[in-house]
Amino acid sequence: MPRFHIVWGTGPGLVEPFAKKVLQAEKVGKIDYKPRHRVDELITKNGEVIGISGKVLEECQIERGQESSRIEVADFEYFAESVIVASGGIGANMELVRQNWPKRLGNPPKQMIAGVPAFVDGRMLKISENAGARIVNKDRMWHYTEGLKNWKPIWNNHGIRILPGPSSMWFDALGNRFSAPNFPGFDTLSTLEAIQKTGHDYSWFILTEKIIEKEFALSGSEQNPDLTNKSYLQLLKRVLPGPPTPIKSFKEFGEDFIVERSLKDLVDGMNQLVGNDLLDFMKIKEQILARDREIENKFTKDIQVMAIQSARNYVGDKLIRVAKPHKFLDPQNGPLIAVRLNLLTRKTLGGLQTNLNGQVLNEAGEILKGLYAAGEVSGFGGGGIHGYRSLEGTFVGGCLFSGRQVGNYLSK
Ligand SMILES: Cc1cc2nc3c(=O)[nH]c(=O)nc-3n(C[C@H](O)[C@H](O)[C@H](O)COP(=O)(O)OP(=O)(O)OC[C@H]3O[C@@H](n4cnc5c(N)ncnc54)[C@H](O)[C@@H]3O)c2cc1C
Numbered sequence: 001m002p003r004f005h006i007v008w009g010t011g012p013g014l015v016e017p018f019a020k021k022v023l024q025a026e027k028v029g030k031i032d033y034k035p036r037h038r039v040d041e042l043i044t045k046n047g048e049v050i051g052i053s054g055k056v057l058e059e060c061q062i063e064r065g066q067e068s069s070r071i072e073v074a075d076f077e078y079f080a081e082s083v084i085v086a087s088g089g090i091g092a093n094m095e096l097v098r099q100n101w102p103k104r105l106g107n108p109p110k111q112m113i114a115g116v117p118a119f120v121d122g123r124m125l126k127i128s129e130n131a132g133a134r135i136v137n138k139d140r141m142w143h144y145t146e147g148l149k150n151w152k153p154i155w156n157n158h159g160i161r162i163l164p165g166p167s168s169m170w171f172d173a174l175g176n177r178f179s180a181p182n183f184p185g186f187d188t189l190s191t192l193e194a195i196q197k198t199g200h201d202y203s204w205f206i207l208t209e210k211i212i213e214k215e216f217a218l219s220g221s222e223q224n225p226d227l228t229n230k231s232y233l234q235l236l237k238r239v240l241p242g243p244p245t246p247i248k249s250f251k252e253f254g255e256d257f258i259v260e261r262s263l264k265d266l267v268d269g270m271n272q273l274v275g276n277d278l279l280d281f282m283k284i285k286e287q288i289l290a291r292d293r294e295i296e297n298k299f300t301k302d303i304q305v306m307a308i309q310s311a312r313n314y315v316g317d318k319l320i321r322v323a324k325p326h327k328f329l330d331p332q333n334g335p336l337i338a339v340r341l342n343l344l345t346r347k348t349l350g351g352l353q354t355n356l357n358g359q360v361l362n363e364a365g366e367i368l369k370g371l372y373a374a375g376e377v378s379g380f381g382g383g384g385i386h387g388y389r390s391l392e393g394t395f396v397g398g399c400l401f402s403g404r405q406v407g408n409y410l411s412k
Contacts, residue, residue, distance in 0.1 A: 005393065010221040010228045014396065036068075037076055039124065042083060042131035042371065049131055049370035051079035065154040067118040082372060082410055084358070086403065089348030089376040090122030091115060091143075092155075097345055102139035105189070106196030113147050113159030115219075115344040124377060128352055132368050133360045137350025137384035142395075145191045145203065146184070147344025148218075151253040159344040160223060160250075165215025165322050166308050168207040168339075169291060173200035175279040177287045180303045184215075189389055192343070200278075203341045204270060206288065209334025212251065213243045214323040222246075238320055256340040263288070263329065266336045273340055285329075292327040347395055348376055353383035358406035372406045375399040 007014050025031040036057045043051035055072040062068050090096045092114050101108035129135055150158040164184035171177055172195060182191040184205070195203050207215075218224070223246045226234035238244060243251065251257050258269035267281045294302040308325055312318045326333050352373040353361045358381075360371040380386055380398025 006224070006227060008227060009230050010224055012221055012228060013230065034076075038070075039087075040127065042127060043077070043079070044131050047132065047369070049083050049368065051077060052083060053077040063154060065117045067155055081370065083370055084372040084374060084406055085124050085128055085352065085360070085377050086373070086375045087124035087377045088120045089116070089351070090120065090125065090141075091345040091348065092118050092120040093122045094345070096122045097141065097143075100138040100141065100350075102141070105193050107199075109196065109201040109343050111201040112143070112343045112345050113149055114155060114157045115144060115147065115159050115161060115346040117155045120376075122348070125351065128360065128371065128373070128377075131371065132362045133371060133373075134353045134363050134365075135351060135383075136353045137379055140349035140379065140384055140386075140388055141345075142189065142347035142349055142386075142390060143192060144188055144344040144346055145195055145341060146205070147342040148250060148254055148256050148339070149342060151250060151255065154222070159342060161219040161344055161346070162205075162339070162341075163217040163219055164205070165211070165317075166304065166311050167211045167215055167323050167325070168205040169288065169304075169328070171204045171206065171279075171284070171287075172198045173202055173204070173274075173278055174198060175204075175283050175287075177291075178203075183304050183307060186307075188392075195343070201343055202274070204279075205337075205339040205341060206266070206284070206328070207337050207339070208323075208326065208328055209337065210326060211323045212247060212337055213241065215321065216243060216247045218246055218250070251337070256342070258338040259335050260338075261331070261335050263336060266338050270338045270340070288328050292329055295325045295327055347380075347390075349379050349386050349388070349390065350384045351377050351379040354378050354381070354402075356382070356405060357409035358402055359409075372410070374403040374406045378402055381405075 022031055026033050036059060038054045038057055039052045040054040042049050043053055054076060056074040056076055058069050058071040058073045060069040094112055098108040125135055144161045146162040146164055147159040148162060150160045166184055168184050169177060170182065170184055178191065178194055181187045182194050221228045251259065258266060258273060260266040260269055263285055264281050267279050267284055271277050271279050291302060294300040294305045300306060305325065308322060311322045354373050355361065358372045358374050360368045360373050362368045376399060380395055381402035385398045
């Protein structure tokens with residue numbers, strides 16, 4: 001499979017078949033759907049989980065993903081033989097992310113943007129722990145290093161991830177080009193570690209108009225209206241010259257973008273944006289010139305340039321994903337663009353420990369009767385199915401698989 005793949009219909013398309021089944025089941029009285037019910041406690045009796053309790057929150061009309069009202073209007077309590085926790089990760093709870101931050105990734109960042117909506121708050125982890133559940137692998141997490149502040153935020157501190165092609169040059173806050181494997185879209189955790197070692201919570205892409213046209217995609221359903229709306233016509237427009245509309249808007253309105261004709265002005269703009277003078281124009285220029293020289297060298301040993309050539313061996317990538325190698329400092333290649341890249345929280349790789357049936361375990365490693373967990377709250381299954389790292393884009397798979405395991409077990 002090529003490196004880059006995306007679901008037809010994006011997130012809403014993925015959820016649709018499941019939502020349909022739930023709504024059908026609700027119609028025939030098999031499911032009682034209770035939106036706006038916030039669980040605050042798991043009710044236990046003799047060491048078994050026997051129910052849930054919490055608050056009903058007031059009704060409110062908001063856009064998908066926006067933070068809803070937290071005003072409590074009633075209490076609730078339900079009892080059941082089996083309680084399944086599927087409450088997601090911790091990515092919107094910056095304090096919890098910092099608290100669980102792994103030593104191997106350096107100091108916890110002071111500045112991060114939120115790559116997940118506010119409901120991904122990790123509350124259910126503590127609530128489950130209070131009921132006797134065991135949380136494991138807290139320090140395993142997966143965040144992105146190519147985060148943009150959303151110029152049109154849906155949720156608070158909303159960050160959008162660039163899904164970059166391989167050609168942008170990537171510099172740390174001090175203006176040093178990252179070395180292998182820290183190239184765009186290669187190894188997020190390795191780059192995160194390299195960024196944290198600099199003592200600054202951001203880094204830079206420098207690229208050209210030709211690169212942004214072909215290589216910048218943004219993560220999120222609103223950022224991919226063609227795929228989300230399943231429109232072949234809109235999709236075909238991706239091969240036309242010029243960046244797609246969402247990218248154009250970010251370039252125009254996003255606070256992280258600088259566009260200039262001369263490298264000197266670009267570097268001045270970068271220093272101005274972050275309010276320091278850490279970037280030295282000559283140092284940046286020398287590194288770009290050294291890279292530009294390698295574009296004509298058939299036997300180049302510049303690993304990033306080699307990777308670009310290799311990516312273009314796949315016809316799909318050559319057509320719509322990887323720009324033809326060109327010199328950054330040749331004015332014919334359009335204005336230069338710098339992008340400040342913020343750290344963006346996303347996935348929680350540890351969580352509630354379960355056995356293969358999704359039954360939650362307690363501190364003694366025994367089954368905590370009545371409680372099950374699936375999805376990101378259980379580290380995508382078991383308490384951390386991915387280990388310390390993961391293969392990009394395989395997270396939802398763990399959610400579906402662990403949910404299926406619990407469903408199969410309970411239906412027997
Ligand atoms: C922008 C974006 C792009 C992504 N792209 C990819 C991708 O390309 N590939 C991939 O594999 N993964 C991707 N992911 C990750 C993936 O979408 C999530 O890991 C996955 O959706 C988690 O599913 P979940 O059901 O475990 O939790 P969630 O989808 O987070 O659902 C948890 C639910 O529990 C509810 N809840 C939480 N606490 C309580 C409570 N106390 N009481 C009542 N309800 C509660 C929440 O409201 C929410 O409805 C992406 C995530 C984002 C945000």
